[in-house]
Amino acid sequence: MTIQSVVGDGDAAERMRSLASVRRAREREKEKRKGGSTDAPNRPREVVIPDIITVQELSNRMAVRGVDIIKFLMKQGLMMKINDVIDSDTAELVAEEFGMAVKRVSESDIEFGFLGDADDAEAADVRAPVVAIMGHVDHGKTSLLDALRTTDVAGGEAGGITQHIGAYQVRLDDGQKVTFLDTPGHAAFSAMRARGANVTDIVVLVVAADDGVMPQTIEAIQHAKAAGAPLIVAVNKMDKPGATSQKVVNELLQHEVIAENLGGETQIIEVSAKERMNLDGLLEAILVQAEVMDLRANADRSAEGVVIEAKLDKGRGPVGTVLVKRGTLKRGDIVVAGGSWGKVRALLNERNEQLTEAGPSVPVEILGLDEAPSPGDVFAVVESEARARELTEYRQRVKREKAQVSGGSVSLVDMMSRLQSKKVSELPVVIKADVQGSAEAIVSSLDKMSTDEVRARTVYSGAGGITESDVNLAKSAGAPILGFNVRASKQARDLAEREGVEIRYYSIIYDLLDDIKGVLSGMLAPLQRETFLGNAAVLQVFDISKIGKIAGCRVSEGVVRKGARVRIIRDDVVVLELGVLNTLKRFKDEVNEVTAGQECGMQFQGFQDIKEGDYIECFTVEEIKRTLD
Template sequence: MGTNTLSLKSTPRSGASTRTVNKDIVFTRGGKKQQEVVVVPSQGGIARKPAAVQPPPQRRGPTQTKETQSPSVSKVITDEEDLRRRAEAIQKARVKDEAEKESKAKQQQQLEEERERRAQALREHRQREKDRQEELELQRKLEEERLLEEKKKAQQGKTIDEEPKQVPEARKRRKVKEKGPEEERGRSSEKRRATKVTVKTALDIEEDQLRSEAQFRRREERRKRKAQPVEIVREKIVREVQLPENIMVQELANRMTQRVSDVIKSLMKLGVMATQNQTIDADTAELIIEEFGHKVVRVSDADVEDAIDAIEDDPKDLQSRNPVVTIMGHVDHGKTTLLDTIRKASVASGEDGGITQHIGAYQVKTDDGETITFLDTPGHAAFTSMRERGANVTDIVVLVVAADDSVMPQTIEAINHAKAADAPLIVAINKCDLPNANPDNVRNELLQHGVVVESHSGEVLDVEISATKGDGINDLLKAISLQAELMELQANPNRPASGTVIEAKLDVGRGPVATVLIQKGTLQRGDIFVVGEQWGKVRALISDQDKRINSAGPSVPVEVLGLNGTPQAGDTLNVVENESQAREISEYRRSTSRNIISSAGAVLSLESLMNLGENKPTKDLQLVVKADVQGSAEAINQAVTKIGNEEVQIRVLHFGVGAITETDVSLASSSGAHIIGFNVRATPSARSMAAQKGIELRYYSIIYRLVDDVKALASGLLDVHIKENFLGNAEILETFKITGVGMVAGCKVTEGIVRRSSGVRLLRDNVVIHEGKLKTLKRFQNEVDEVQTGLECGMAFENYSNLKQGDYIEVFEQEEIQQTL
């Protein structure tokens, strides 16, 4: 039987390893496959692999087509091409690997040669340096021996003949080499060429391995200096560091005179991560101070005030000063007009409502050349604290009493303030030019309050004046000067200044401004001061004439600019040494104030809880008050808090100085408070915010109108009082039951009248068994509005029918009355 054989052979390119792929496919004539062998010659031999037998192609018969024979032949051809491509790829990869190996071997060989060359250059360089060191050492020894020999000969008194210098061995060896054979010179020249410094060798050799002669010289100099060191002994300065309960890292470093970075490093060693502006506790600070070798002086928070209280004046340093005079009296008795006449000004005409609502400080120069400081205080009842402050800082009190009005409540209050402050009184009886003036009546009424004038054999000076016409003004100024001379007023101007805040306000362009009356020392520009809970540095001083001045001495009123916040009126201003001390005192006072407020709130809460079951709940009218000056805000706060009773109380959530801001509106919105502005207005943003939240802004310029409106608001919160009015009595004579109406009582009015719209009570044996309203009131068959005494009528109650003969009906009506404060 014949066979058909298809043989494919793939031979690789030249240069590759011998690898032949033979694939023989044998078919019989009947189309049955006998065997398929794939022959792959490789480096290790020939591997024969039997392959899967594929059926041979069929010969075309009459019924077979080309499509039935072509798939098997195309598949065989495709497999052969795939095998050929794989073999070629393997061969290429092996050739590439061999080339890479050869390249790497060549690079490794070059690297080894380069390393050997560098090592040789390094060894030669070290040998040259070693020779140089030996030469230098030999020269040094020879020089030392020569100096020692000269010293010995000088001591023995012998003449020293200079001996020829010995040639160093290294130089001899160098000469021998130069005179040697040509081979030695050739070897040395090759050595020089090998050790020649090029760019490549300079970059390859490390910097610390190349040392010049200058480096060796410097090393020798350092060695000589170390052999004879010069020790500079600095004595350690031990300081006493005052340590409060809390201290900033920067301040701690300043007190120890150490660098802040060193203090921070020490804190890090203790595990405390803090910056220079952070505060650390006293225990941690004590460890740091001891580590730096200083002494710790523990002080309490209250000790910061000792720096202010410790200053005492030497009697030798005291000098005479100007008197401070406070004008006091009842409202509208002419205090400001009197001061205007003395100052030749017109302050009273500019006051709202014609009354003084701020405390003012002025300096007046009399015709005799004397200077007097005047304080003008308000006379309204709401400004009690202002009058009290004026009396406490004054030397002399001028009590102004109107001759046509005599002694009034605020006059009595001013007398009490003057007595409490132990200030002498001078009575100025004003308005003596009026027809109904009676100065003697004023003197007699003053006797009832312990004020005895000179005309009544007393010690109090009295002067009759007319502020509008200027009568008696000179006599008043003379009386003030006489009183001041008797008092011998003195102060020390050469010390840190201290004074009292008369008034404080928040100015839009200048910030917080305080009107201060200097009492001791001299306040100068640039001074650092603390006033109440605030502190600052004097940026500017403005006199009562609106002029900038550089300093202000005792008894001088001045406006101080440069505060970090608005102080309270009545606070004391003290000049301190530095800014840190001022900040420390201010922080201590703030913390003390917060503790007092919190403790007072806790006590109040406890009392309110204990009395919760006993007292009826009260209604609160909450206010946010902003004023132009601190004194007015304080006066309003005191005036409105006095309004109220057991049912309604006034609470001022916040009072301060300056314009009404968005913060005030937010506070009022969250608490349901009313906002009151006294001589101030709201900012545009605050106005729009208040309009959005429906909060009413109330503005006032006269204090008594403000107080009246607050009273009206508080009165609106009071419950309506119900008043019961008795109308009459009726006796039930008979009862009837009528269909559709119910139980009807036939009654006779025994007292008063009976009205259909009134209330009724049913009394049985003088005991109230029902209270309600009349349903019907009839006389005969007609509905009537009322029935008079002695007449009979029929009455029916709403939703009640237990009526009996002999019961009495009490008729009354209720009237609602709105309460007021």
């Protein structure tokens, strides 16, 4: 007899209620007293399932024992442990099996709402056109822009070439404004030109009348077509004697750029930046094209735009040059640009004037970011610092995971076998540039120099001055530091001298690429060119004490020469490759060479296995230095 049978209803077979059952009954009683519904357990529990989840976490969210989930997975043919990871589809199948309501979420959902919806056309106002100036090296792009801005930027450029994107806004006499993006023309800056075309409304293609269409001119045309931007051709240097635009018009026809007077849609404007000729005509063509395009943007909203350029300034910290596409960027706004964020401390225009706000189509420098963003990143204003941190942490994590995946796609065994088979010689380098775009262009150009035998490996590249950490990194990697328009701090210079790290400064990208090309060419193994001298047959072998075996030979063809390379062939099999003819005698006299038809004695350096009937080929080997194309 048990106590339950004495105090209970007499049913001894009834099992004692579990402690969990008692707790659930008490919870229901509390809910009833609070006015809650006791039917809540009958409604399916909602389970939030991310992209990947462990069995343990799914068990906790479903309030189901982990062992029950594992049993179900085993029935489905999946052998799982409590800490194993399952995908969202499997997790959803498990949750539905246990009668749960599933809500699928993805980690990338955090990006939703970062960029706003498209503006209503009626609410948008007319904005200034964004014009990219493109063309070949030394065709006068920056000089033309200087003439429009009545300033002299080209004079301050190293070597007379533009090496990063400049963004300027020109204010006309009638109050209208035009935003210009000056893009580099050198081949190394292809990615920067593409970026310029992708953020612009109109492309002005500058072609020198005396030079015509050149490789970067063709590339600019392709970028403009890919971006879907209309093209206006400015034929520059028309002040030169005998200059005519007809040559340029004819050459452009080969690339499907047809002038208006030939029935096409492309405006051809003849200008001279040096003589300030017909600049009004160029501006008028730009404004007419902009009016046809009806460019509009809503200024009464949070700002969104694109990072044009970024750099690390020693006094001001990370500085980003951005182009506002829509909305108004104000001082104090919290901005997210790629993997960086910050509160805007200052807005500066191209004249270094402080602004309180920047509207659509206005290029400005912003201060206050935690790190320099990557050129081409989209930026937008967010509502709070918490939201900004959430976004940047997610993006940085995704970037790290991608780097790990790309870096770990090849096993160490594969990598070693590939290196041994190809015998790739590497030149490690550390690159520091004034802006991110220049560093990107240098890295891209060095990658293009790589061959199956030699390559330049970029250990690190970034914007800003050369610091002590850069020197330490270069020392550990055995790499020189290439400074492009930057200088090393005094502490970094002293450390580099102590550690023996070479720092090279450059201001023109041609010089940097030529130097690295020369180093890589020196790392190439020289070509071995054989020059045939003559053949000889071994008639008899003499074994002389203290000297070794001497081959008595007759020269059958050409000439044999002392010190030349020899190849000994026996029964059509090479028994000695690249041997050296150490001693050559004619009777008792040592001679330098023996001609065809004469007999002689030969001794070979380090080789005694000579036999009658052997055939000797005599030749010289010439080493030819190789260079990269």
